[in-house]
Amino acid sequence: MTTTIERGRPGTRPVKAAPANRRPGRIRRIGLPYLLLLPALVLELLVHLVPMVIGIVMSFKVLTQFYIRDWGSAPWAGLDNYSLSVDFNAPVGEALLHSFFVTVAFTLLSVALCWLIGTAAAIFMQDTFRGRGLLRALFLVPYALPVYAAVITWVFMFQHDNGLVNHVLHDQLGLTDKPSFWLIGDNSFYALLTVSVWKGWPFAFLIVMAGLQNIPRELYEAAALDGAGIWQQIRRITLPSLSPVNQVLVLVLFLWTFNDFNTPYVLFGRAAPEAADLISVHIYQASFVTWNFGAGSAMSVLLLLFLLAVTGVYLAVTSRGRRPADA
């Protein structure tokens, strides 16, 4: 860095020195931004890319407890970890596939509900009324709470014997014949979905609310003059104007929900019930609990490839739709 400063000094006399210094000066001008980017680039590599590459390398190794102390000595596994993961007729692959389907169903439902609730709330909150600020703040609380604290509260509420949920559904409303289990068995899927939507929709609300600020009032006024009702205004003005925001929002929600580890882990611990066996916890279990980090890494790489493919297709499809509109 010192050299840049020293070299920069002659540059303060531009007119006279200009002809002689033209080429180095240009390089300096073009080079400086890159030089300034360099620390960020190096850190990005260190923090992001290197662990990813190491993870990919791990997926080709037999990395069990016998080798974790010295990774170098772990034998190469070739594609064994991958063939183990995708052999859907064998128990490991079958369990992974099951977990994958559970995760897909969970993610689709959760993203759809988060988006729907968030958008509806944002539209309702668009007009000013007394207490709007307070409600907005209240809506954001689940998003602002630390995940662990929030989810552990849900664990208490979902308890079979003393939980609030059973108290309301069973004891007070009498909707069920007997108290239900929410943290084990088939209902665990709905428990997980509830917590995920509760935690995720404020983000959708926040983003859509920001998007709504950019829609000119005049559009609504003009539409109202033309006799458009509230539904037509939402359908013809609000949603089309929000579409660039929604495209990003849905993608981000999808990636976060699909990868969510904290919620299922705090809800169910290290062995999730089959009905709520999300892939992130499944992979954690495959690597940390069974001490087979090679197989866990292979599953992670497969997950990464899947998410890359989904993201790529999604971006291609949504940007194709946009281009004619932009033109």
Place this chain on the structure above:
Amino acid sequence: MRTIRAAAAGAVVMSLALAATACGGGSSTDGEGSNDAPKTLTYWASNQGASIEIDKKVLQPELDKFEKETGIEVKLEVVPWSDLLNRILTATTSGQGPDVLNIGNTWSASLQATGALLPWNEANFAKIGGRDRFVESALGSTGAEGQDPAAVPLYSMAYALYYNKEIFADAGIAKPPATWAELVADGKKIQAKGKQVIGAEGANLSENIHHVFTFAKQHGADFFTKDGKPDFTSDGVVAAVKQYVDLMAKDKAIPVGNAEYAQNQSVSDFAKGKTAMLLWQSASANLKSQGMSDDAYGIAPVPVQSGTPGAGEQVNSMVAGINLAVFKNTDNVDGATKFVKFMTSDAEQKILNTAYSSIPPVAAAQSDAAFNTPATVVLKDTLAKSAAALPQVADESQFETAVGTAVKELFAEAAAGRPVTTESVKARLEKAQQQMPAA
């Protein structure tokens, strides 16, 4: 432009190379221990008391004593059970760990296989007063057979049947059940008085394993063959797992709500007088901290199928306990050994095991009067006569997960009111066995 691109590429390659060498340096160099830092030690203690704060209060005065004696400062960290194994694995992988640490004794063989722990050969044992200071049953859970132990025993524990005296008196039960049939029969009387019979942690994988292990012994079966291969589907094992789950499914002795317990709620239920019985290891200190006085409950041996507890099919507990291990790559190997010697000395053993209501695995300390109360005599007898060590195989941790999860799922089915049959138990165990690594 070309030069810039070249420079950028160069930077990328260089940082990658830097990162690669940095990683290589971390994992390969730190092989054996040294004495580079003779004045400090880092100690990871497991959570033995009712809370981490209580552990700190128990341990810190002892560590201060050690510092006074040797001039070595011990930095204490009490690690909760939910994190301990992950922390040890991370430390093993990175080579950045404590010098001395507590491990659950059932992990001994698994951790031994990583090669990260200092083996306790004759020479090392000599430094702490010799192998024969320790009780043989405790040494049985320190690593795979035929290898030098990976750790030394620190606290010993055993399962016992804790029963609420008042509930028993109300139900007209004169003495605690000695067999499972008696327990089920007593349960009917207890239920007639509107109380819950016996607590369990249905969603806690380790608890599940400890119980089905004992039941398997009582059915003359083992989860592993003599040469260490998983064998989860033998008739004896299936019958054992079914008998345990049937305590909820058929006998209705375990309340269905316990199927989701994993945070020691069953101990709280017992301390509050909601359930009449509890199978637990060394629960006294825990019950006291939850406000249950010592004379409110009695302690009896865990029931057997028939007869009295003993060896073979009369086993009624696992050898539970905590071992003390030294990380092989410590930079204070002499200090670490001194610390192990201190913690396993007769005097410290008495202090620590009294505080945690466990049994000293050191023979001389065990004979102290402090461990001759009725409560500890039951535990001591169980350890001496009728406890067996969990399989000391490298795949023990995978076994706990696979079979523990199978039992958890079976409890979930029983709680939902679905039938638990020999076939359904066998199917779950078969799946668990298929998940074990192919050896």
